[in-house]
Amino acid sequence: MTNEALRLTARITGVVQGVGFRYWTARRAEELVLRGTVRNNHDGSVQLIAEGSAADVDSLVKWLHSTRAPGRVEKVEFEVSDGTGEFDDFQIVD
Secondary structure, eight states, X not given: OOTTOEEEEEEEEEEOSSSSHHHHHHHHHHHTTOEEEEEEOTTXXXXXXXXXXXHHHHHHHXXXXXXXXXXXXXXXXXXXXXXXXXXXXXXXXX
């Protein structure tokens, strides 16, 4: 990762568990060459951490807000910060 990498930390709520949301989010992140994790939270939301270029992070945020995201996304709470480089790839975490 370069110093220009950004880190997206997001909490997605709505109908986002049991609908393939983590799988499709991971596929989209991999297409964008992002690194990080996606996991289900106990409260029914999904936690997403993704690092990569500003353009790729922005593309993922736009995808999350689009009708192409699986399930029914009601809200995406997110923040963007400097990337840490801690991830080697993108993984679904149980």
